[in-house]
Structures are given as structure tokens and as C-alpha cells.
Amino acid sequence: MLLFWRRKVKSILVIGVGRFGHHLVNRLIELDNKVMVVDKEEDSIRDMFPLVTTARVGDCTNPDVLKSVGLANFDLVIVCIAQDFQSSLEVTSLVKEMGAKYVISMACRDIQAKFLLKNGADEVIYPDRDVAVNLAERCTAHNVYDYISISDEYSIYEIPIVPSWVGKSLKEIDVRAVYNVNVIAIIQSDGNVMVMPKVDYALQEADHVKIIGSKEDVAKLLKEIPEKE
Template structure:
């Protein structure tokens, strides 16, 4: 459980806050518009209405007390940049800010952000990758080289264990989960026996995943 401050609660912020709460984090929210957060008052640990470009407002939040501070001001980049800078100057431990373009990310990283998110771009890229590839049921980009893919098993794997198939040596990917019968098994042992209809969640490079996909009928 972490203590997290979310600054700016638009559509993305609402989804973010709800998930953070679901994961048992302590969440404080603040937005300059009360209408944006009225529906969250009874859900979060603390809610405030205020303009975070005002350093006194930020000081009153106790910035140093939070493990993570997420700046979700998407509609006004100048405000986002200013708030990111102020939060870091006030001792923010780990500051995450949103960007829609690379140039924005560069400015944010130079002015206090420890990490930058591209919510719209990332969703678009993931959907494009998923729709373009055969047999890919889910896709999460991890780095420029590595991603997590959910794909069906090769038919010949059914009845064999992960060890017998020797997936890591044969294909240079790591199986991090098995989806079987609607259930997800995280970090399966090498003795797991594949069942017909199983999917794997595999971490690897695209070319390595493609090698498996080419063998799926």
C-alpha cells in the first residue's frame, strides 16, 4: 500500500483513482474544479479543491508525505509543467506527469518529472499492435524492445509441461502467466502441463513472439 496524491481528476484521473483504491492505496485528490471530484469525495482518503499552481496550496498538502505524486493536468500543459516543477521543488519523492507529445515529455523530465506517461498514445499503440497481429489477444509494451503478449499455445504443446517444451531456450521468451479455463495462473512452475485451449502471457521481443505465432494454426 502506498500514499498517492493525484493532481487533476479528469476522465483519465477518475479511472486511475478508482484502480488505485481497488489496489488498497491511500489516495488524496485535488482539482481546481469541485465538479470534477464531487463524486469521489466519499471514496478517497482525502479530497481538496484548489489551484495547484499556487505554491501555498501545494505546501498545505504535505508533499513530502506521499510516496507518489501523479500530475494529471492534461488540458493545460503550461499548468502541468508548472505544477510538476513546484511539486519536485517541495520535495516530491516520485513525480509522474502526463504528456501527449515527445517535446512535452522532454520539458517535464527537465522540470521535475521522474516519469512521464502518454495515456492516449500508449492505448492507441497497444490497440494497433493487437489488431495488426494474428493470434494476439492482449499486448502491453514494456520497453522499446520487450512487450508482453497473450497468445494461444502451439497445438503440439498440449499435454506437455513447460519444461518439456523448453519455451525459454527454444523461443527466447519467458512465460509469466497461463490463462486456462477463464483463470489466470501467475508465474507457473516448469511442471505445469499445457491444456488444449490454453493461452500464455509471454514476455519477449516481437521477433521471438512472431516465431511462436507462425506455428499456431
């Protein structure tokens, strides 16, 4: 008998559909979630009508609009009102008061995040800040092709391999013991990605590795990779 793991489909309400909201909704749909969108401007969501489960035009600072969507039926509510912080704060507070299970709101500054968390948000995201920080890290560090911050100290980096690693297996290199980082994936020259690679895999010169570690430890490792001219 074959057993298959099946991810639970989530029901998600997205309030406010600007540029970030469009990208978010499209990806949520690709991941097979049930998505409802609400925006006070029909033009903002017209292209979403054929894609989402439900789309509605309405001002969510109006409690009657929120009552009509059935907040308690959603696993998650995401407030993506980026241009009007006062409206974002009002909507965040209202959706929580009216029964939303979990609320994620957007902020541009720490002071906004502070108010959102005090007024109903369970979680706050900083899309612009996060993209800017990641880009700055990639542009500043040599030989970093991708960067994802995990915490203030730890991050995931995509880097080329150290020249001395060519032809050697992960077991021979013993990255964890020598460099205090973990290899979580290998990206081969043809684009194939090996997640959690086997320790007997022999690294090739064109391979990239995704590693997780502290910024200090990764900085030491990067010093062993020659800078490209």
C-alpha cells in the same frame, strides 16, 4: 509462527482528476493506498469525496494551495492535468521545488515529456500513446489476445498455444530453448490463471499462454499458430 508479507501503504497526491485521473484514483484506492485529490473544479472531484482520504478544491498553479496540502508528506505526487500543458508544467515544477519526493506527470508528445523532465518530473507517462500502441499491436498481430510493452524490444503477449503443444508439458516443449521466450502464465478455458506454472503441467487445446520475449522471437512463434478464419 506464521509470517505474513505486508505491503507498505503509500500516501499519494493526485492533482487534476479527469477521465484518466478517475480511473487512476479508483485503482489506487482498491490497492489500499491513502489518496488525496486536488482539482480546481469541484464538479470533477465531487464523486470522489466519500472514497478518498482527502479531497480539496484549488488551483495548484497557486503556491499557497500547494503549501496547504503538505507535499513532503506524500510518497508520490501524480500530476494528471491533461488538457492544459502550461498548467501541467507549472504545477510539476512547483511541486518539485516545494518538496515533493517523487513526481509523475502526463504528456501527450515527446516535446512535452522533455520539458516536464527538465522542470521537475521524475517520470513521465503517455496514457493515450500507450493505449494506442498496445491496441495497434493487438489488432495487427494474429492470435494476440493481450499485449504489454516492457521496452522497445521486449513485451508480454497472451497467445493460444501451438497445436503441437497439446498434451505436452512445458518441460517437454522446452519453450525457452526452442523459441527463446518464457512462459510466465497459463490461462485455462475456465478463466483460471496459473502464474509461473509448473514445468510438468500438460497443456490443453483451449489454453492460452502469457509469454515474455522479443518482438522478433514472438513473431517467429506466432507463425506456427494457424490463423483463425
